[in-house]
Amino acid sequence: MTKEELTNYISSTYGSQLKPLDTGRHDPLFEIEPKDLVSVCRALCDDEKVKFNFLCNISAVDTKEKFEVVYNLASLPNKLRLDLKFSMPYENAEIDSVQEVWSGANWHEREIWELYGINIRNHDNLTRFLLPDDWDQGFPMRKDWDAPDFIRMPEK
Amino acid sequence: MGKLKTEEFVVNMGPVHPATHGVCRLMLTMDGEKVVKIEPVIGYLHRAIEKICENRTYPQCIPLMDRFEYVTSMSTNQVFAQAAERLAGIEVPERAEYLRVIMLELNRIASHLIFYGVTAMDLGALTPFLYGLREREYIVDLFEMTCGQRLTYNYIRVGGVSRDIPPQFVPKCREALKIIGDKLRDYEGLLNENPIWLRRTRGIGHLPADLAISYGVSGPVLRASGVDYDIRRDDPYSIYDRFDWEVPVRHNGDCYDRYLLRLDEIKQSIKIIEQALDGLPEGDIKAKVSPNFKPPAGEVYSRVENSRGEMGVYIQSDGTNKPLRVKCRGGSYNQLQALPHFGTDVLVADLVAIFATLDIILPEVDR
């Protein structure tokens, strides 16, 4: 299955939940509604035609206006790649955990919770792990984050 | 006879422990010698590379990528350069692609040699450790000859490579490959059939394929569990589709298979490098790229197969000369994550063997 076929297949099968985006530069990128996240992921993982059973990565992005969360999926048997993405406002940012679909999402989500302060629903172990145990300076990966001893590079 | 009542106790393995390859801390709940529960505590090497990258231009990010995974830093160079090229639509010259493949594979061999030595040392054999590092020096010499650094190379740049190889590189490289190929037989003779080695590794730490996939385990560990998946072949990048080589796969998923598979990979890498050396074309080594180039807004997730599995970088660009977001994904991150789910109910000595054969290094986990 080539990339175009994959895009067509996803658009035709999951068209109601997934909208193609044109910012993806190498692999197909789709936008997803946060409320559909777990069900669509489950379906993508179980769909024999594509079978995205491998979660490569989850990244949160702070675009200075909103948060985006990107899921990079791969299919081991069908050798495909797909990216899913959704955005949400700064206030009360919250997403569902996908670890019931891919157990490996656990630490990626924990990291998002820790560094961005995005709450994860249905996560079994939301505890601090990258930052020091006594960290009290907020969420360092946010763009507006600042700390007394933090040296920022000049903008230019 | 009734079972004796025992009491569980907690042992902290790390952050400074000879067997944790750096600064991983495993909180082990133990029942006598038996490990009942593992809780990895990470972050002792969290250097905020992702945050720093947001404050650097694209070419400035590459040295940071070196430090993100220093054992195979060529592949981290490659994955970032590849992502930036895909974002900006840069074509890489033919010769640069060949040089990249040569360096990537040499680095894979170097990394597997370290694995060989360190694993043997963790299981108590001190001599293979020095043998592995001795042969690695030949490869390090080649890197030093090319880019002047022994460890953090900063060689693969956006649009090509930083400099051409010196004329004596090709003969030296062939010589090194020959030495390593010969010595590989010594290595196998030293450990493969050794009854103690077999008892310590065979059947220990069985990782089932479905668990591995669900936890995102990749690379040699995944292939040792019987999943035939290699990004070099199945999601080809650079020019890997031009060479004739095989993806070694083994099916038991235990420590012994993971160990053997890496030795097999060394042989395949030698094969690839020899073909690449034969086909090395003349020409440019770097496309014209401004050091301050601004890729159009967009996002890309690029991935390569390095010696620890899938090495990926997600870059989102907002059209300026600095990335909006760089997220690095290393193979060790997921392997360490999976460890508590298949590494329990073993003796502490087995845990050391499992940890060693997963080939986890901590900068990849903590970043």
Added chain:
Amino acid sequence: MGLIKKVPAFLEPVPGGGIVTTSLEKILHHAQACSLWYMLFGTACCAIELMCTGASRYDFDRLGMIFRATPRQSDLIITAGTITKKMAPRLRKIYDQMAEPRYVIAMGGCTISGGPFYYDSYAVEKGVDHIIPVDVHIPGCPPRPESLLEGCLHLQKKIRAQKLSDWQEK
């Protein structure tokens, strides 16, 4: 502290003890310099170079340096690699666990000043001398094994130049 602190106290009152002390001073410090057992402490990139230095081509053992896994039995800690703010208390603890006389080599840019690349990182300790006293700094990112060996030779020189009176309780 063992013998080294008690020696002058024993010998000073004895007539002619001063002569013995000076020759003893030389021997004792030579012994320290010749058998620096280093602690296995590697956090990041420099750890690989530390391993290489211990391996066949460079061979730490020539200088009488072997690794010990426990801080109690090591004389030297080579802080190979970045020390983050989370790691810093642990490093201090390890240093405190070591038995005196103990020495520190700060290996690599990260441990000297936070490194050439991490100056604007929120998580990296900018220089290991904020945490423990450093005897020798070795620049490089990572330093070559040769520079590490040279640093060790400098440390030996420094140890040999010490006086027994340096060890007295202040």
Added chain:
Amino acid sequence: MGDNLGNLELAHVFYWLRDLLLATGLTEPWVTIVTYTALGAMMFGVLALLALFLVWWERKIGGHIQQRFGPMRTGWHGWYQTVMDALKLLQKEDVVVDKRDKFVFFWAPVVCFVAAFLAYVVMPFGNRLIVADLNIGILYIMAVTTFTVISLLMAGWGSNNKYALLGGLRSAAQVVSYEVPMVASILTVIVYAGSLSMVDIVEAQSGLFINWNIFRLPFGPIAFIVYIIAATAEANRTPFDIPEAEQELVAGFNIEYSGMKFAMFFLAEFVNMFTVSAIAVTLFFGGWNGVFLPSWLWFLLKTLGVVLLLMLFRWTYPRLRVDQLMEFAWKFLVPLAFANLILGSIMKYLGWYW
């Protein structure tokens, strides 16, 4: 013991010292005490020097196996490296752990050190060169070498450290298991020598090397192999060094010991290695028997040969796991040793040997 000193070469020294002391006007019990102390000190000095040499040798051998040099900077090929190590360890701070078991923590290295030297009381270093020819010599050695395990247990318990405790317990289990095949293989030798005395065992092997037990006994090589495996385990050497397995337990039982206390453990380990090799030589390789060279030199050379074997083990093999170690002892070595013993005894009874 004074009586049977008459026919031994060490007695020359003994009587010389005695006469000297009597001449200074000391009276009887004191003279005996002082002479024995001097003898003991001499023995101690020789063995300590030997242990220092073994440490250096081990590092050189390890180095050359790994294609490097080992110590080079302290004298010619680093010959006084271990002297410097010992001097340095003397200077080191003696760290005492806060929540230790005071008595046990302090005495563990002492017990280990003393136990390592006790075996040499009955060790025949050469022709008529022995401190005391006990008629239960080998039994005595088996008894006192086991003291080492008590000291390791003490160190493990007293340090109040989980790694140390695990190391101590491992060593207890290991030594108890390996004592059995070791004794069984030694018994085979005793059956043929017909005596427990070390001197008698050696003298039974006098003559050409063909008379050595390893060639003379019906299954001599098997007895020797069982013995050397068990001895490696007794001396806590790789592949049986699980009590101090560096990659698992950091440093095992001696994790909290520094300075001089650690040096005592360290030296005791090497003295132990020499002990088990010396016993192997006495039992299987004809002890001090040999031609041309003086007997004590033969003994030393043979023992160093066995030590070399142990060192080669160390630098070649990976480490066994703790349960595999037990399995190996009880399921393989013990049956083998006993089968060997029974067969050997039957053949001795039937007279099928020469």
